[in-house]
Amino acid sequence: MNYSDLLVQGLVEGCIYALIAVGLTLVYGLLRILHIAHAGIFTLGAYVGLLLTNETGSFAAAFVITVVAVGFFGMAFYRLFYEPLLDKPPHVALIASIGLFVAMEEIYRIVFGATSISFLAPPLKETVEVAGVRLEEGRIVVVILAVVLIGGLAVLAGRTRIGIAWRATVSDAAMAESFGIDLARVRYINFFVASALAAAAGIMVALLLNQVIPTMGGVPAYKALAIIVLGGLGNVKGTLIAALALGVIESFGTIYLDDVLDRDAIAFAFLIAVLMIRPQGLFSRR
């Protein structure tokens, strides 16, 4: 493999990390909850997307339905589990979230079985050549999706009234409310967006690996956590940069660090190093 291959593969991975981690940082920014169960929602997206594809035969239709449905699931998840805990200290929601994540993995094991399931006819597996790099179509789709979905999010947050209200709520919820913003509505939108992005990432990972297992959220759970800390908790831009950087570093690490460090350990090594040098995160303003 040459450098451009490694770079491109790393960016693809980084796009997946970004889709997962942006939702996590959005939830943290708004509610100061470390939403560990976000990785369980990612896995749910993978299952629903794969099963719907196998059922309908159309990956595109399955993708859209899954993303929207899991978005609504995220809203219900917030309403059922987090809203009753908002008045409690933040560690209460954190513990609940870890418990929910474990429970979700077990539920997937019971409902879908402990062994992996695969696409009957794996879509987007052709390879094409882009700028001298041979790439699976699925990987190109990942990049396009990340750009479109996160770009869409940026437009929503920056250009629309509800997006401005959202950012105002993140900045000072009490003030936002006193100008007429419905905080509950902002929180629902936040969970819809976060969960829909996680679902999109889940389906794409299912597609690239052509398998879904109950525990597939485990590694993304801690990596996304490392990414949002590196990006400065709640900082979306920082999270995007950290996600892409981690993807690329891991990609090069598999070649150059393989003897010393497992690929999945790089995120943590990186996290520990940053916490020692810059505990507020790489891109935090505080």
Add this chain to the structure above:
Amino acid sequence: MLQLDRLTCGYGPFRAVTELSLEVPDGSVLALIGANGAGKSSTLMAVAGHVAVMGGRVLFDDADITAEPARSRVRRGIALAPEGRRLFPDLTVQENLTVGGYSRSQRAEARNVERVMALFPRLEGRMKQLAGSMSGGEQQMLAIGRALMAEPRLLLIDEVSLGLMPTVIDVCYAALARLRDDGLAILLVEQSTQRAFDIADTVCVLESGRAVWSGTAEAAREDPALVEAYLGLAG
């Protein structure tokens, strides 16, 4: 317009204000003064709906709004320019104003932005700047402007002059005087008594959460002992 009827409020077990009664008639200005910790800001925040009311009532246009969330009070016509301004620092000036006018229609927004620009020409041409990057005076102007975007009939404003240069304080008070002349009622919290007395119709002095003096601004101005007795030399 606004009536507090034996209002008691505070935070958790701590009582900040005890049985405070006062009235702000349509289009008039009431200055709430007192030393640090006397309960001025708590009173203001209770009217806005941000402090827990433990007893008594808050009436607006004769409707009991004591239990109403902050969000519906702004629709009734109460807007807040709070202590420390509490702008949204990561949002632009334009976006701060948009949030201020969130309870009104998008069509009203453009008209109200023009009103704010007419009042504070210094904000013009800064619409794209982040609110947090502006000077203290400009931030105070924006805080007042943001509140005006809600088309209030009662403006709650806390410590207009705190930490600002005298020339900037003049600009802010001149704006408040214009708003008063246009018929806006104002409930003003101040430590700097002279300016408050100049703009107010009535004055209420708080000490340890209780009203210890109230009367017309004229009477307050002519009573030099008042400031010394209740505010130390802060005035």
